[in-house]
Amino acid sequence: MKQSHRNAPPWLTYVTVKGDTLRHNPLGDPHERHVPVFLPPSYGGSRRFPVIYLLAGFASTGQSFLNYRFGRKTLPGQLAELMERGKMREVIVVMPDCMTRYGGSQYVDSAATGNYETYLCRELIPAIDQSLCTLPQQRHRAVAGKSSGGFGALRLAMRHPDLFSAMACHSGDMYFELSYRSSFPAAARSLAKYTGGTKEFFEKWEQAHKPVSSDFPLLDIMAMAACYSPDPSKAPPENMRFPFDPRTLDIIPEVWEEWLAFDPLVMLRNNDYAAALGNLRLLYLDCGSLDEYNLQFGHRKFSAQLEERGIAHMYEEFPDTHGDTSYRYATSLPKLADAIACTD
Structure with a gap:
């Protein structure tokens, strides 16, 4: 140093x-x-x-x-x-x-x-x-x-x-049951705009001169998933598992339990x-x-x-x-x- x-x-x-x-x-x-x-x-x-x-x-x-x-x-x-x-x-x-x-x-x-x-x-x-x-x-x-x-x-x-x-x-x-879960709907709505999923979203976010502010909840939840429920079997920016189904918002119990261990x-x-x-x-x-x-x-x-x-x-x-x-x-x-x- x-x-x-x-x-x-x-x-x-x-x-x-x-x-x-x-x-x-x-x-x-x-x-x-x-x-x-x-x-x-x-x-x-x-x-x-x-x-x-x-x-x-x-x-x-x-x-x-x-x-x-x-x-x-x-x-x-x-x-x-x-x-x-x-x-x-x-x-x-x-x-x-x-x-x-x-x-x-x-x-x-x-x-x-x-x-x-x-x-x-x-x-x-x-x-x-x-x-x-x-x-x-x-x-x-x-x-x-x-x-x-x-x-x-x-x-x-x-x-x-x-x-x-x-x-x-x-x-x-x-x-987390209250703070993070309240952001899941906004993250799912943003993710639905990108047919290429998190990969397309993140590439556009990084390349944008001015990222779409309404997409920030998706970046936030994506980052939290990378920290709390990583998936090292996939390459970035897809190396995480969301704790919910993006289509229905149903909680995926085994992933959500990984998140809760950090609460x-x-x-x-x-x-x-x-x-x-x-x-x-x-x-x-x-x-x-x-x-x-x-x-x-x-x-x-x-x-x-x-x-x-x-x-x-x-x-x-x-x-x-x-x-x-x-x-x-x-x-x-x-x-x-x-x-x-x-x-x-």
């Missing part, structure tokens, strides 16, 4: 990770990734810092946190202001690149897209610890994200308690995963009460199940939709920074 500044602001650098885990991935996506990293204002010298891994949502990657919008600070700019004003402890914030040609990896290992969970946990984290002045212990490391990134953060915290001691999930994917609400039934959450220094969740993907209902159920298990957590709702909610990081990230700045 190597580190560079590329004319970045003083609090931003890039770490290049070889990505040996991603070599020869099924989609031919780049294995070498350039990962943006926020460095706290006093970074330098011998001091070491805790680390937050911040995961982007579907169709976004680490670079999306750097996007400038009129009247809004980029996330690194927001972090710098919080820290300089003493409203947030100084931490390093890593913004991973786990993008795929399908629009995202869900931060899972998949025979259809690549082993992104292994890449992040067993290759990216060590690369960051080797190249930057981090506190490399689990108690000084957190994971957070929004939407697909929130799903990824929650799932990784469940599965890798050896790596993370705090977690924040903003509007993360869950309650955080289902995962929480596993005592080991529940224990991992119970041992976190901070378990933070939030969602918009007007979320278009119905995720607020899943988050309410998840919070209730945590309460039933006696697992300490924070859950907040805000009167907003699914998009444009980066302002919520000003609440969650300082809390995470407090949690992983521990000295015990």
Whole structure:
């Protein structure tokens, strides 16, 4: 791995990770990734810092946190202001690149897209610890994200308690019975327009200067199927199995069960995963009460199940939709920074 500044602001650098885990991935996506990293204002010298891994949502990657919008600070700019004003402890914030040609990896290992969970946990984290002045212990490391990134953060915290001691999930994917199934009709309607099936659709999507926005639900479900129910016997872009019959929308039980195994609400039934959450220094969740993907209902159920298990957590709702909610990081990230700045 190597580190560079590329004319970045003083609090931003890039770490290049070889990505040996991603070599020869099924989609031919780049294995070498350039990962943006926020460095706290006093970074330098011998001091070491805790680390937050911040995961982007579907169709976004680490670079999306750097996007400038009129009247809004980029996330690194927001972090710098919080820290300089003493409203947030100084931490390093890593913004991973786990993008795929399908629009995202869900931060899972998949025979259809690549082993992104292994890449992040067993290759990216060590690369960051080797190249930057981090506190490399689990108690000084957190994971957070929004939407697909929130799903990824929650799932990784469940599965890798050896790596993370705090977690924040903003509007993360869950309650698949309600959130994903509500998108199946729109995906089926779009698929019906393409006599060549997913292959024709995806080729046109990739070639279009301006893809048809109404076809986005099909891309989304196609990507989720690649992550949750891959079919390595077929070549991309057909190397996945849909959990429904596109003609009738009848659920295909054996495929749907594969999807449900990834649902955080289902995962929480596993005592080991529940224990991992119970041992976190901070378990933070939030969602918009007007979320278009119905995720607020899943988050309410998840919070209730945590309460039933006696697992300490924070859950907040805000009167907003699914998009444009980066302002919520000003609440969650300082809390995470407090949690992983521990000295015990």
